[in-house]
Amino acid sequence: MSKIPSSTSQWVLESSTGSSDLTLKQDIPLPPIGRHDVLVKIHAVALNSRDNQILHNTYLWGSTPGVVPLSDGAGLVIAVGEAVTRFTTGSRVAATFHRGWLSGKLSSIAQVSQIGAHSDGLLRQYIVFHEDELVAIPSNCSFVQASTLPCAALTAWNALFCGSVSLKPGDVVLAQGSGGVSLFTIQFSKAAGATVIATTGQLGGERERYLRQLGATTVLSYKDADWGKKVKAATGGRGVDFIVEVSGAADQCAAALRLGGQIAVVGGVGGPGGSVFDMRNILGELRRVVVGSREQFEDMNRAIEANDIQPVIDETVWAFEQAKEAFEYAQSGKTMGKVVIRLEDYERH
Ligand SMILES: NC(=O)c1ccc[n+]([C@@H]2O[C@H](COP(=O)([O-])OP(=O)(O)OC[C@H]3O[C@@H](n4cnc5c(N)ncnc54)[C@H](OP(=O)(O)O)[C@@H]3O)[C@@H](O)[C@H]2O)c1
Structure with a gap:
């Protein structure tokens, strides 16, 4: 010893x-x-x-x-x-x-x-x-x-499984960018049998390939002016069930969410220009997550x-x-x- x-x-x-x-x-x-x-x-x-x-x-x-x-x-x-x-x-x-x-x-x-x-x-x-x-x-x-x-990891876990409603198989999750919280969001969502839509600022390259390899079925660019609408379109117009919101993109999230879906408010990697959530635009639940x-x-x-x-x-x-x-x-x-x-x-x- x-x-x-x-x-x-x-x-x-x-x-x-x-x-x-x-x-x-x-x-x-x-x-x-x-x-x-x-x-x-x-x-x-x-x-x-x-x-x-x-x-x-x-x-x-x-x-x-x-x-x-x-x-x-x-x-x-x-x-x-x-x-x-x-x-x-x-x-x-x-x-x-x-x-x-x-x-x-x-x-x-x-x-x-x-x-x-x-x-x-x-x-x-x-x-x-x-x-x-x-x-x-x-x-x-x-x-x-x-x-x-x-x-x-724990922030992603809390966002997906510890709110008033927990993620379930068949749900659609939106993960934003390829930072730490979002990579765990993809991995936990896949393990739970959910479908993942991911965004990145570097569409069409190594990063998109990696997000797909990890389990995202659709990858979009958060640099597109109306990416929230594109996310919703990718779900056939229903919208996503869960958003792990790390970027400060309130308006886009409101456009992507399904009726009754859940947004976990986590961070602001998008910088100080981020938009603020207006509950009148969100026909679902908004929840602040802290680790x-x-x-x-x-x-x-x-x-x-x-x-x-x-x-x-x-x-x-x-x-x-x-x-x-x-x-x-x-x-x-x-x-x-x-x-x-x-x-x-x-x-x-
Ligand atoms: N509330 C909490 O408990 C909690 C816990 C952990 C983290 N956070 C916060 O959550 C955020 C993410 O943390 P992290 O550690 O995962 O960050 P990180 O690893 O530093 O994230 C970096 C990634 O953010 C992505 N990104 C940059 N601008 C973006 C935008 N406008 N929209 C979407 N993605 C964008 C980029 O992805 P691409 O390279 O693919 O473009 C980049 O690779 C931070 O603001 C952090 O402070 C909060």
Whole structure:
């Protein structure tokens, strides 16, 4: 049994003006492992759109200066406190995005307890968590794959399966663009027996081919002025049952939705010019989705295992020392799949 580390290397975000604000710190002491705590060796971490928003001070929920970035990662439990019951040494785990949101509705306290924004995140070698803040990762996923699940995947899962009505076989889902949330939306929808219509800004190339390979039966361009109508036409005029809305395209969504369909309002990758939802135009349900609870995370992981869903990873996986480059690459528009940093073999040198 190797020695339990007493310190960690970690990246911190001193302020929020860009990747030059990221600093690698060494020999940061780890807190003692309390009775209900576990010590995790991080093997891989993944970036979300949100992490670059934090880096550039445009994140809706703000962040704490000096925070260790990134909510998403997966690792190995290497020590446990004497009262821990959920995990043992050797468990493969990921952390929940909101500290303390175990089940039910999101509380206002949990909402401002996001790791990687308000409390320290996973861009570090080791971290101590309360056992309640972790879930077991799916057995069919590597650490690299599982590192992508806490935010993007869980948001897609929540959007499709946790509203007043759940997705069912035969439903039609609209996924927008080929970002992290949308790729998981396609994969979960296909696993549930639904049909997927996808959009992309790069129609006719590698990206469209990839979206089709993943399961989209129709791929349209969100650069078309009336793509919402085209989506509806692609359903024979009925409209889609579910929209996982990541872009800020309210008018187009209203045009694409079927009577009684559901729009999960998730994000705004389309930029500040996005339109605002006018309920008078929506003959269905509008629902704000904010990641998900630990219970939803565990439900999702069972589905990932049962359906052998393989998260899509970008072909370039970065080293721990390359965190700045990884942040820049993640917002380059060149990615296809989740951007991951691998730390498994990182040793301080
Ligand atoms: N509410 C929540 O809990 C929650 C959770 C996760 C994410 N979010 C938000 O959801 C959004 C997506 O996050 P993400 O991590 O999936 O982003 P991401 O991976 O950074 O998404 C990048 C992709 O967005 C697509 N895109 C760009 N402009 C678009 C437009 N006008 N319409 C449709 N797609 C467009 C592009 O697809 P193509 O290359 O194919 O054109 C691009 O590849 C972000 O705004 C994020 O902050 C919210």
